[in-house]
Amino acid sequence: MSASNPNPAGGPVVEGPHDPEHDPRAAYALEPEYVAALTDRLLATSGRTAQVFSPLDGAPLAHVPQSTxxxxxxxxxxxxxxxxxxxxxxxxxxxxxxxxxxxxxxxxxxxxxxxxxxxxxxxxxxxxxxxxxxxxxxxxxxxxxxxxxxxxxxxxxxxxxxxxxxxxxxxxxxxxxxxxxxxxxxxxxxxxxxxxxxxxxxxxxxxxxxxxxxxxxxxxxxxxxxxxxxxxxxxxxxxxxxxxxxxxxxxxxxxxxxxxxxxxxxxxxxxxxxxxxLGGKNPLLVLRDADLEKAAEGAVRASFSSSGQLCVSIERMFVADQVYDRFVERFVARTQAMTLGATLDWGNDMGTLTSQAQLDAVTAHVDDAVAKGARVLTGGKARPDLGPFYYEPTILEGVTPEMTCFGKETFGPVVSLYRFHDEADAISRANEGQYGLNASIYSQDGNRARAIARFIKCGTVNINEAFGATFASLDTPMGGMRESGTGRRQGAEGVLRFTETQSVATQRVLALGPQLGMSDEAYAKVMSFNLRLLKKLGRA
Missing domain, CATH: 3.40.605.10 (Aldehyde Dehydrogenase; Chain A, domain 1)
Structure with a gap:
């Protein structure tokens, strides 16, 4: 439900006070009874609570009991x-x-x-x-x-x-x-x-x-x-x-x-x-034969979904020389056309960062890059008019290794663009660093894109999609390589990790050892014969 249509009787959200003398920030609130019903499920006897603030407006949202x-x-x-x-x-x-x-x-x-x-x-x-x-x-x-x-x-x-x-x-x-x-x-x-x-x-x-x-x-x-x-x-x-x-x-x-x-x-x-x-510095490759409209649309979602606060968000884009200028024109235009807002309503293309710490980190990364020569193609600044932690979707060009955002995860709505000359170069640069969580490849040649994917050191690779294809395909394992983590969620691996494998074998008639007065030497010969026979019969 939206703030313009609160439902105090049936849902958690009600309009908060708008009297500036009360709290000028409070646009949303939660019913105390609703919060109490949820926090009653906590095992927390410390007597302490932690106050939670909504990033939409910075107003208090709830007091959460703390555990010992x-x-x-x-x-x-x-x-x-x-x-x-x-x-x-x-x-x-x-x-x-x-x-x-x-x-x-x-x-x-x-x-x-x-x-x-x-x-x-x-x-x-x-x-x-x-x-x-x-x-x-x-x-x-x-x-x-x-x-x-x-x-x-x-x-x-x-x-x-x-x-x-x-x-x-x-x-x-x-x-x-x-x-x-x-x-x-x-x-x-x-x-x-x-x-x-x-x-x-x-x-x-x-x-x-x-x-x-x-x-x-x-x-x-x-x-x-x-x-x-x-x-x-x-x-x-x-x-x-x-x-x-x-x-x-x-x-x-x-x-x-x-x-x-x-x-x-x-x-x-x-x-x-x-x-x-764990972390990621996820790459997206736009090959020379990519559908540029689809690539630009996907690039917006890849970079700015959840305000870039998504483990599989794209933070580096490598674009073929042959299409670089045309792609950048489309990507920047789509980014500038985004609807920005920090509200409960449908229709926003990007919300806000979640905390002051996130805002500080994103601001520091962009300011450092600009001070060292990077160019801001769009965005590049906080928007306190939209929310206390809001930062514009930002596209950078000319990012170099001495800049913090070159190799360190930003975890915000910031992406850097790079040209590449050939696909081997793109693969090499995509694999730079120690992360390996998610990657995207845009190409109209699916076979070639899938072949390239095998050389990208990431746990998931999406072809002609930002991240949703692997994320929503529940039968496919999801997780990171290198410093992006260990283990997998989803698929068979995602459930078998929570089990111990137990082998149970029942032997009938023939014991696995010498029997009926058979000598050890005779046993060895019989077993050798059986092994050769089983091989001829195609047994594993």
Whole structure:
């Protein structure tokens, strides 16, 4: 719902006071009863609260109770008890609950989208991607869980005589530390795979966007997931993040590469697994035969969706000499035609950055580049008239290695343009640095583009699309190479990471050793004969 059409009776958003003597910033507010119902799901006994402000207008949004390390310990105790029963629930029943969640998310998409915009500040059309992707994920694992997780037969060492099976055993309790940039989506999608695999979850969402994550927990319970199976705690990472890693059987983290290293080391010390989606400096290649209109349209989405605060956002574009000027003309024109705004309404092409820290980082990157000789083709400045943290979509040219934004992730609406002379040069430059999360290639020759993709060191590569093709194709794994992370979400890998592989083999009639008075030497000859025979029969 929009601010011009509040729904105090049925939804979270109401118009706030407009009296300047009260609070000149407050254009939106949340009903106290609504906030209380969500935060009631938190395990938080510290007596402290953290105040959350909406990036739309900088006004107070909610007070969120804070958890202690003792609360984290209690959350794991409850989760382990619930998981013991949940692991015995048939896979089909777990999957059915995800399919119910699919419908609930679509039914309440307006409420979810409102809350994401209020907490994060992204444009409404980009916020809608979050319930959309959660519904896709719930449906995918709801339909494929039995295929991925059911016991499977494998060839035994001897046909007929050896029966071999593979079980997928849940790890136990999965710890999730989720970020603010996709507050509903990333608070749920890893955990959906974890619980359908038979695990429990303890999650610590980012402090800025707790309410979106708590709404997700409410929907899970309504879908039939036992409440204790999905525990939510709140607090700064340095205070309670370590307590989660100390108790989890597996950890999912989405965030910066620097913090990811800390998480990985802590998990390694405990000999537990982890999956980490970290930073990126993602490249887009426009080949000489690209459809320039499609490439320019995709480039806008690739660079400025969610105000560039998307792990797979494009920050570097490499454009063939033959089409560079024509592409740049189209890309700049489309960027300048964007509708900018920080509101709940549909129609904005880009929303605001989420915090002062993000605004400071983006401003510093652009100012540094300009001071060292880069040219601003459009944008390049903050827009406090639109919102306290708003920064214009910005296109830079002439960025060189000594500039901060050349190799360091900006995580904002800033992209740098570069010419390339041949495709080998483009591939080499796209692979510069240590990141490897997402890439895009625009070409009318799909075969050639796919061939080039194999040489791009990124976990996902989209052909003639910004990022949505891989992001929405749930059967394809998603994750980073190099310093962009480890592990994969989505697809079979996305759910099997939450299981231990258990092999069970049953031997019939023939023992695997000398028998009936057979000498060791005779046994060796018999086994050698059998191995040669099995090879001739085509056995693996």
């Amino acid at each position: 390390q003792a609360d984290v310990a209690e959350a794991f105790q409850r989760a382990r008890k619930a998981q013991a029963a949940w692991s015995r629930t048939p896979i089909e029943e777990r999957a059915a609950m995800l399919l119910r969640l699919h419908d609930l998310v679509l039914d309440r998409q307006e409420e979810i989208t409102d809350l994401v915009v209020l907490e994060n500040g992204k444009a409404r059309k980009h916020a809608f991607d979050e319930p959309l992707h959660v519904a896709l994920t719930a449906r995918y694992y709801g339909r494929t869980a039995v295929k991925h997780l059911g016991t499977t037969r494998s060839p035994g060492v001897f046909p007929v005589l050896t029966r071999a099976e593979i079980n997928r055993v849940p790890k136990g309790v999965v710890g999730i530390i989720s970020p603010w940039n996709y507050p509903f989506n990333l608070a749920l999608i890893d955990g959906l795979a974890a619980i359908v695999a038979g695990n429990a979850v303890v999650i610590k969402p980012d402090a800025q966007t707790m309410l979106s994550a708590l709404l997700g927990a409410e929907l899970l319970e309504q879908a039939g997931i036992p409440r204790d199976l999905w525990q939510v705690v709140a607090g700064p990472g340095p205070e309670i993040g370590g307590a989660i890693i100390e108790r989890a059987d597996y950890v999912c983290f989405t965030g910066s590469t620097a913090t990811g290293r800390v998480v990985a080391k802590a998990c390694a010390d405990r000999l537990i697994g982890s999956s980490l989606e």
